[in-house]
């Protein structure tokens with residue numbers, strides 16, 4: 001039996017993935033929630049937003065053609081998810097988004113790891129996860145991940 005790597009991932013369209021790294025965007029606005037708390041790989045999807053050029057200009061990012069696609073480019077810690085929050089929690093929070101995923105300690109990968117993205121929360125392949133985790137500072141390894149869906153006791157803690 002192989003242990004599941006203590007890493008989950010979400011696929012984020014560019015340039016939003018770049019904003020999580022370059023601009024330290026600390027809230028990911030989503031219409032769905034998850035029970036995972038711990039290391040979260042930020043995978044830049046293959047397809048950019050339709051208005052990517054406009055968003056890049058607005059935030060002073062590199063051009064869309066200069067961004068990385070189809071790769072894990074960073075790792076953050078998913079520390080909280082706000083449900084039906086007013087949006088006052090962060091500059092990056094959209095009041096109309098049902099869930100605010102709160103990211104902390106974001107680390108850019110020196111070597112982005114090419115891989116396919118997926119819908120919803122996903123678990124990277126073991127070799128990809130190892131290559132990602134090897135690039136992280138020790139302080140992130142010290143933060144254990146919890147998937148409350150596989151263990152009922154932390155769920156009570158998280159929702160207490």
Ligand SMILES: [Zn+2]
Nearest residue numbers: 082085089100
């Ligand atoms: Zn919020």
